[in-house]
Amino acid sequence: MVESTLVTDQQLAEEVMEGILPYTGKSIRIGITGVPGVGKSTFIERFGKMLIDQGHKLAVLAVDPSSPASGGSILGDKTRMEVLSSDKRAYIRPSPAGTTLGGVSARTREAMLLCEASGYDVILIETVGVGQSETAVKGMTDFFLLLMLAGAGDELQGIKKGIIEMCDALVINKADGENLEAAKRARREYANALHLFASKENGWYPQVKICSGLSGQGLDDIWQMIQGFMEKMKLNGFFEINRSTQRSNWMHEHIQYLLENRFYSDQKIKRELNLILEKVKSGEVSPIKKAKELVASFLK
Amino acid sequence: MVESTLVTDQQLAEEVMEGILPYTGKSIRIGITGVPGVGKSTFIERFGKMLIDQGHKLAVLAVDPSSPASGGSILGDKTRMEVLSSDKRAYIRPSPAGTTLGGVSARTREAMLLCEASGYDVILIETVGVGQSETAVKGMTDFFLLLMLAGAGDELQGIKKGIIEMCDALVINKADGENLEAAKRARREYANALHLFASKENGWYPQVKICSGLSGQGLDDIWQMIQGFMEKMKLNGFFEINRSTQRSNWMHEHIQYLLENRFYSDQKIKRELNLILEKVKSGEVSPIKKAKELVASFLK
Numbered sequence: 210m211v212e213s214t215l216v217t218d219q220q221l222a223e224e225v226m227e228g229i230l231p232y233t234g235k236s237i238r239i240g241i242t243g244v245p246g247v248g249k250s251t252f253i254e255r256f257g258k259m260l261i262d263q264g265h266k267l268a269v270l271a272v273d274p275s276s277p278a279s280g281g282s283i284l285g286d287k288t289r290m291e292v293l294s295s296d297k298r299a300y301i302r303p304s305p306a307g308t309t310l311g312g313v314s315a316r317t318r319e320a321m322l323l324c325e326a327s328g329y330d331v332i333l334i335e336t337v338g339v340g341q342s343e344t345a346v347k348g349m350t351d352f353f354l355l356l357m358l359a360g361a362g363d364e365l366q367g368i369k370k371g372i373i374e375m376c377d378a379l380v381i382n383k384a385d386g387e388n389l390e391a392a393k394r395a396r397r398e399y400a401n402a403l404h405l406f407a408s409k410e411n412g413w414y415p416q417v418k419i420c421s422g423l424s425g426q427g428l429d430d431i432w433q434m435i436q437g438f439m440e441k442m443k444l445n446g447f448f449e450i451n452r453s454t455q456r457s458n459w460m461h462e463h464i465q466y467l468l469e470n471r472f473y474s475d476q477k478i479k480r481e482l483n484l485i486l487e488k489v490k491s492g493e494v495s496p497i498k499k500a501k502e503l504v505a506s507f508l509k
Numbered sequence: 510m511v512e513s514t515l516v517t518d519q520q521l522a523e524e525v526m527e528g529i530l531p532y533t534g535k536s537i538r539i540g541i542t543g544v545p546g547v548g549k550s551t552f553i554e555r556f557g558k559m560l561i562d563q564g565h566k567l568a569v570l571a572v573d574p575s576s577p578a579s580g581g582s583i584l585g586d587k588t589r590m591e592v593l594s595s596d597k598r599a600y601i602r603p604s605p606a607g608t609t610l611g612g613v614s615a616r617t618r619e620a621m622l623l624c625e626a627s628g629y630d631v632i633l634i635e636t637v638g639v640g641q642s643e644t645a646v647k648g649m650t651d652f653f654l655l656l657m658l659a660g661a662g663d664e665l666q667g668i669k670k671g672i673i674e675m676c677d678a679l680v681i682n683k684a685d686g687e688n689l690e691a692a693k694r695a696r697r698e699y700a701n702a703l704h705l706f707a708s709k710e711n712g713w714y715p716q717v718k719i720c721s722g723l724s725g726q727g728l729d730d731i732w733q734m735i736q737g738f739m740e741k742m743k744l745n746g747f748f749e750i751n752r753s754t755q756r757s758n759w760m761h762e763h764i765q766y767l768l769e770n771r772f773y774s775d776q777k778i779k780r781e782l783n784l785i786l787e788k789v790k791s792g793e794v795s796p797i798k799k800a801k802e803l804v805a806s807f808l809k
Contacts, residue, residue: 223797230795341641453790460789460796467804468768489760490753495530496760497523504767508808 211319212305226319229326234452236268236325237439240346242336242372243356248382250289252356252422253333257290259428261298265331268324269293272317272336272346273304300324311466314345318459321349347375348455351448352435354378359388359395359419377415377438379403380431384419392419411447413438478507511619512605526619529626534752536568536625537739540646542636542672543656548682550589552656552722553633557590559728561598565631568624569593572617572636572646573604600624611766614645618759621649647675648755651748652735655679659688659695659719676715677738679703680731684719692719711747713738778807 211222243249257267269290293299302320307313321332334350336342347353355376373379379399384392400417408414416434420427442448472478481503488494511522543549557567569590593599602620607613621632634650636642647653655676673679679699684692700717708714716734720727742748772778781803788794 227795227798230792234792452792456792456796457786457790460800463797463800464772464804465765465769467800468772468807469765471804471808472764472768486757490757492530492534492752492756495527496756497763498527500760500763500767504764504771507768508771 211323212316222319226322229322232326233322234325236321236330236332237352237435238321238332238334238350239435240334240336240343240350240353241356242343242346242354242376243382245337247356247358248422249335249337249356252380252382252420253335254290254293255422255425256428256431257293257299257333258296259425259432260331261293261296266298266300266329267293267331267333268300268302268321268329269333269335270302270317270320270324271304272310272314272334272342300329310341310345311462314342314349315463315466318349343372343375348458351442351451352377352438354380354431354435356380356382357395357399358383359391373403373415377413378431378434379415379417381417381419382422385421385424385426395419411442411451412445413441472504472507475507478503481506511623512616522619526622529622532626533622534625536621536630536632537652537735538621538632538634538650539735540634540636540643540650540653541656542643542646542653542676543682545637547656547658548722549635549637549656552680552682552720553635554590554592555722555725556728556731557593557599557633558596559725559732560631561593561596566598566600566629567593567631567633568600568602568621568629569633569635570602570617570620570624571604572610572614572634572642600629610641610645611762614642614649615763615766617645618649643672643675648758651742651751652677652738654731654735656682657695657699658683659691673703673715677713678716678718678731678734681717681719682722685721685724685726689719695719711742711751712745713741772804772807775807778803781806 210218211226213219213222241249241253253269257269260267290301294301305313305316305320307316317334321334324332332350334346336346343353353376355372355378357379359381381392381395381399396417396419403415403417418427418431418434420431422428439448442451485494485499485503489496489499510518511526513519513522541549541553553569557569560567590601594601605613605616605620607616617634621634624632632650634646636646643653653676655672655678657679659681681692681695681699696717696719703715703717718727718731718734720731722728739748742751785794785799785803789796789799
């Protein structure tokens with residue numbers, strides 16, 4: 210219903226979202242990113258299984274602003290997570306359809322709150338490493354985890370600096386079999402490289418871990434790290450600071466969405482846009498000037 | 510003046526931008542991206558020198574939405590391009606300051622138009638590969654070039670799929686000395702990998718080239734490729750289609766900017782925001798609901 214585009218559904222959805230508000234916010238929200246091929250699904254499958262076996266209720270969501278050219282969405286194929294998708298203690302939700310990243314992440318955030326209100330206490334939000342999607346997921350989670358491969362050449366120069374600055378932990382996956390030694394080497398290298406970055410305002414130093422989503426090796430260690438992080442942040446107050454900032458950002462994002470929505474659904478604006486669009490496209494008139502005139506006429 | 514925040518400057522700047530409109534659009538607009546360390550400055554320095562020696566007037570601009578944590582801007586240090594920065598036939602403009610990518614790219618686009626109006630016929634727009642900046646540069650250029658290194662492990666899985674889909678050419682830099690053979694191998698691998706992607710709507714197949722920004726090897730080949738691209742696109746009409754789309758996108762981006770600008774500078778909204786912000790942050794009230802109320806009150 211939250212994802213529905215029917216006005217009647219939307220109104221009902223709003224009331225629901227209002228009603229559940231007091232019952233939200235009690236989960237651990239974990240963001241997970243990494244380039245395709247890094248083994249996100251296997252990691253989440255195994256990590257999630259460990260959590261539900263420990264008695265947690267787990268929700269797995271996804272933010273996937275598919276590139277216009279490629280389309281396609283992660284988690285689309287639940288069979289990629291056979292164990293979790295067939296387990297009642299886990300809820301898996303593919304990335305909602307949406308033309309804008311803003312729309313997709315808004316839907317995901319609402320799904321997250323609904324999961325919390327229905328008792329899920331660990332939420333994993335997966336994103337494929339494309340552009341701003343990490344920022345969106347970082348903006349709705351408590352802990353941000355970057356999955357990587359050893360020797361896949363993700364030298365730090367190759368990773369977007371912005372993503373390194375975002376992540377609370379850098380986890381080298383597929384640390385098994387012949388790959389184990391390479392993974393250990395990579396851990397040392399990354400650990401050294403990360404020291405070049407200042408510690409975060411919240412006093413946390415990004416950790417470097419190795420694990421195997423396949424064998425499960427190291428997953429408990431990662432879970433302990435995350436719990437340690439939550440403890441520390443709740444003690445030093447940065448857990449609440451982060452959540453507060455996220456709430457106000459959420460409001461500002463929705464304001465932006467609403468302003469554009471009202472603008473483009475305005476009948477007068479629709480007519481005026483039709484009249485000038487061709488002239489703008491041909492370069493006859495300045496896009497900037499026309500934007501000004503349209504906004505002025507909308508706000509008049 | 511275009512970058513000035515003074516209202517009087519802005520009004521004058523608008524008139525200037527209006528006035529130069531008929532004299533813009535006649536350059537070849539080339540976007541260049543690549544991770545730090547790939548040798549963008551050296552490439553641009555040498556490539557640019559070649560162009561001005563052929564009688565072109567060259568402008569080098571940059572889009573660098575520095576991550577909040579890191580700050581810093583590319584092209585900030587002109588000495589990275591000694592030859593060009595000391596040559597009257599070249600104009601180098603560092604990335605304009607700005608808090609939002611939208612603001613930064615708007616300024617860059619205006620700088621581009623000003624350069625065209627003053628007779629620069631080749632514009633290079635550099636961006637460091639962070640998040641959406643490629644999309645912004647792609648959105649204001651005719652040809653998009655991705656610089657890479659051989660054996661730096663930028664296997665295609667490591668490159669964001671979205672960026673591959675964007676680029677018209679993938680150029681392996683530093684193809685010199687001991688690196689030459691590795692570069693040739695990489696060219697073959699990338700060429701094969703690129704065939705997995707469908708050809709673009711405009712009928713262009715992304716090319717893979719090798720070059721040395723240091724020795725200049727292969728730069729003429731790249732320039733010929735770009736000229737061939739321009740010819741082909743002008744023949745099949747996609748040059749104009751692309752420019753038209755860019756113009757209308759530009760208008761829509763500016764509409765978004767103006768709507769938010771008017772909203773947040775509204776005195777009543779400022780007061781109301783102050784009253785509710787703390788409640789939103791504490792989670793007492795729904796960010797979504799408050800956003801709705803604020804926008805409603807703004808549009809009333």
